[in-house]
Amino acid sequence: MSAPLLRVANINKRFGGLQALSDVGMEIQQGQIYGLIGPNGAGKTTFFNVITGLYQADSGSFELGGQPYTPSAVHEVAQAGIARTFQNIRLFGDMTALENVMVGRHVRTRAGLWGAILRTPGVRREEAAIRERAMELLEYVKIAHYADFRARTLSYGDQRRLEIARALATDPKLLALDEPAAGMNATEKVGLRDLLDHIRSDGRTILLIEHDVKLVMGLCNRVTVLDYGKRIAEGTPAQVQSDPAVITAYLGTGQQGTP
Numbered sequence: 365m366s367a368p369l370l371r372v373a374n375i376n377k378r379f380g381g382l383q384a385l386s387d388v389g390m391e392i393q394q395g396q397i398y399g400l401i402g403p404n405g406a407g408k409t410t411f412f413n414v415i416t417g418l419y420q421a422d423s424g425s426f427e428l429g430g431q432p433y434t435p436s437a438v439h440e441v442a443q444a445g446i447a448r449t450f451q452n453i454r455l456f457g458d459m460t461a462l463e464n465v466m467v468g469r470h471v472r473t474r475a476g477l478w479g480a481i482l483r484t485p486g487v488r489r490e491e492a493a494i495r496e497r498a499m500e501l502l503e504y505v506k507i508a509h510y511a512d513f514r515a516r517t518l519s520y521g522d523q524r525r526l527e528i529a530r531a532l533a534t535d536p537k538l539l540a541l542d543e544p545a546a547g548m549n550a551t552e553k554v555g556l557r558d559l560l561d562h563i564r565s566d567g568r569t570i571l572l573i574e575h576d577v578k579l580v581m582g583l584c585n586r587v588t589v590l591d592y593g594k595r596i597a598e599g600t601p602a603q604v605q606s607d608p609a610v611i612t613a614y615l616g617t618g619q620q621g622t623p
């Protein structure tokens with residue numbers, strides 16, 4: 365097997381007296397949808413925050429595309445090739461859907477500050493290319509008809525799609541999605557499932573935190589299960605679903621949706 369797209373090892377993160385992540389590691393192969401699950405407070409979002417530069421790990425090593433990378437700042441992580449969405453949608457509500465995606469695309473642009481202020485022909489050409497690419501992405505996630513609508517006027521499910529389009533605008537190697545199905549109704553979830561499947565079939569790699577166990581089990585190639593900051597299982601959905609430690613972790617919390 366080729367080198368994994370993302371390899372992280374021995375990540376530790378402590379908040380005061382709480383060890384939120386203990387020696388957590390993960391290897392994600394190119395083209396996979398990789399699930400990260402676990403009961404509330406297991407450390408999933410902390411893990412995301414660490415690999416995307418929002419939190420500094422106390423220790424650990426990181427490799428993306430076979431190259432070491434240091435997730436020390438959010439913009440550096442985006443440049444390195446990881447794009448993420450958030451559990452609580454973070455769009456620019458008063459900007460249009462198209463503008464939101466264009467903002468994401470600016471991570472990959474070359475025009476400097478002076479070029480942007482002086483509106484040189486090069487900048488105008490680049491701006492037109494960004495607009496065109498952003499429109500393509502809205503079509504890709506099937507909300508192009510809302511291009512000129514303010515983001516906050518879109519339905520919840522469509523806002524989640526817009527966040528995915530904005531993340532894709534950075535041309536990421538890895539798309540990290542934090543609970544993309546949260547708050548979606550059953551029809552929206554089916555649509556999301558199809559979209560993620562489509563993104564994978566286009567060769568992209570996805571890391572997915574999700575509470576909807578059915579969605580995770582139906583979609584993911586492999587799954588890591590965290591509990592109290594520790595990795596308690598890793599494998600195919602079928603393997604983790606029948607793992608006694610996983611069953612205990614879920615039953616112990618009294619949460620719905622046992623794996």
Ligand SMILES: Nc1ncnc2c1ncn2[C@@H]1O[C@H](COP(=O)(O)OP(=O)(O)OP(=O)(O)O)[C@@H](O)[C@H]1O
Pocket residue numbers: 379382384402403404405406407408409410411
């Ligand atoms: N900034 C922070 N400061 C202090 N404690 C934190 C911080 N962020 C997370 N924690 C704690 O770390 C633990 C892991 O939280 P985290 O949000 O990563 O869990 P999670 O698996 O994403 O949970 P959920 O499924 O509820 O979103 C929790 O006990 C949480 O209270």
